[in-house]
Amino acid sequence: MELNICHLYPDILNLYGDRGNIIAMTRRLxxxxxxxxVEECSIxxxxxxxxxxxxxxxxxxxxxxxxxxRDLAAGKSREIISAVEExxxxxxxxxxxxxxGGYYKTWxxxxxxxxxxxxxxxxxxxxRMIGNYMxxxxxxxxxxxxxxxxxxxGKTYLGDSVQPLGTVxxxxxxxxxxxxxxxxxxxxxxTYSHGSLLPKNPVLCDHILxxxxxxxxxxxxxxxxLNDTLETRAHDYMQxxxxxx
Numbered sequence: 595m596e597l598n599i600c601h602l603y604p605d606i607l608n609l610y611g612d613r614g615n616i617i618a619m620t621r622r623l624x625x626x627x628x629x630x631x632v633e634e635c636s637i638x639x640x641x642x643x644x645x646x647x648x649x650x651x652x653x654x655x656x657x658x659x660x661x662x663x664r665d666l667a668a669g670k671s672r673e674i675i676s677a678v679e680e681x682x683x684x685x686x687x688x689x690x691x692x693x694x695g696g697y698y699k700t701w702x703x704x705x706x707x708x709x710x711x712x713x714x715x716x717x718x719x720x721x722r723m724i725g726n727y728m729x730x731x732x733x734x735x736x737x738x739x740x741x742x743x744x745x746x747x748g749k750t751y752l753g754d755s756v757q758p759l760g761t762v763x764x765x766x767x768x769x770x771x772x773x774x775x776x777x778x779x780x781x782x783x784x785t786y787s788h789g790s791l792l793p794k795n796p797v798l799c800d801h802i803l804x805x806x807x808x809x810x811x812x813x814x815x816x817x818x819x820l821n822d823t824l825e826t827r828a829h830d831y832m833q834x835x836x837x838x839x
Contacts, residue, residue, distance in 0.1 A: 595814070596629030597806055599713075600646040602670075603654075603662060604634045612652030612687050614790030618799050619648070626818055628807075633684035637665045643677035646774050647806045651690025658805060662693070663706065671709045673810070678711045683806035684782040687791065688746055691777065692716045698748060700821060712779050715755030722747045727765020728836045729775040731798065732757065735783075738797040739763070741832040742787025750786075752777055759785050762837045794828040796820070 595633055608829035616632060624629040635641050643649075654662075665672075674694075678684065680822045684694070692698050695714040698706045702718075724745040731738050740760060749769035752758060758768070759776030767775035767786065782800055785791065792799040800817050 595639045595807060595811060596631070597623060597803070597810070598645060599630065599632045599648045600641070600674055601632060601634045602641075602649060602651045603636050604652070605636050606662065607652040607654040607687075607690055609653040609655075609688065610745070610788035611751060611765070611790040612788060613723065615685060615687070615792045616650055617627035618716060618790070618792035618796075619650075619803060622796070622817075622820060623803060625820055629813055635670075637662070641673045643673040643682065645684065646677070647810050648683045648685070648802075649674070649677060651684070651686040651693065653688030653690060655689070660748045663708075665711060671711075674709055675711045675819075678780060678782055680807055681781045682801060683809060684784070685792075685802060686782065686784040688744075688786050688788060689795075691775045691786065692748055694782065694784060695750070695776075701747070712777055712782065712784070713755045714750055715753075716748040717749050719749055723749075723766035723770050723786075725765060726832060726836060727767070727775075728763045728833060729765070729787075730763055731760040732778070735778065736760065736797055736801050738795070738801075739829075739833055740785075740787065740791070740795050740798055741789075741829055741836065742785070742791050743789040744786045745788065746786055751779075755779065759783060781809060793802075794825055794832065796822045796825045796829075 699719040758774035
C-alpha cells in the first residue's frame with residue numbers, strides 16, 4: 595500500500611510548526627511499511643488533485659490568505675472542490691480550514707470569498723482566541739481527546755451539511771460560543787489546532803491515515819500499533835494540565 599500526500603502552500607501556510615503534521619503522517623506510515631510520497635504545491639504551480647490521497651493545508655495570517663485568492667481562482671479551487679467531493683482525505687489547520695469555507699469577513703467589514711468546498715463561514719473579531727485547548731472528537735472519529743494550541747481572531751460557524759470535528763472541553767474552538775471545534779465533511783478533517791496537532795495526538799493521526807487508506811484500497815484492517823510512549827506522555831501531560839484549568 596502507498597499514500598501520496600500533497601502539501602499545499604507550504605512556504606506560506608506554516609504557522610506554529612504545522613509542517614510537523616506532514617512529518618508525523620510520513621513517519622507513522624513508514625514505520626508500518628506503508629509507502630508514502632510528499633509533494634509540495636504553491637503559488638503558480640498547477641494542482642492535479644487526482645494524483646493525491648491526502649491533502650494538507652496549514653495555517654496563515656489574514657494577509658497571507660488574501661495573496662492566495664488569485665492563485666486559488668486560477669484553477670486550484672476547482673481541483674480542491676473536486677477532490678473533496680471525491681472523498682479524498684484533507685487535513686486543514688486554522689487559515690487552511692477557513693479557506694475551505696465560503697468566506698471570511700474581517701471585523702471591519704472586508705469580505706474575502708474563499709473556495710466554498712465546505713458549508714461554513716468565518717467572521718473576524720477584534721479579540722483573539724488564543725491558548726492551549728482540548729476537545730473530544732465525535733464517536734465516529736474515535737471519541738478521542740485531542741490537545742492542541744489555538745490562536746485565531748476569526749469565528750467560524752458551520753452550515754447544516756457540516757458536522758463539528760469535536761466538542762470543546764477547554765478553550766474556545768470554532769467561535770467561543772457553541773462549544774464546537776473544527777469541521778467534518780466527507781473525508782475532510784478541519785481544525786483550529788496548531789501545535790502541531792498530529793505528533794501529540796497519535797490516535798487522531800492514525801484515524802486520518804486509516805481513512806485515506808480505506809478510501810483508496812477499500813475496507814483495510816486497523817493499523818498495526820506503534821510504540822507511542824513519548825507521544826502519549828506529551829498528550830497526557832497536556833490533557834492533565836488542561837483538566838486542572
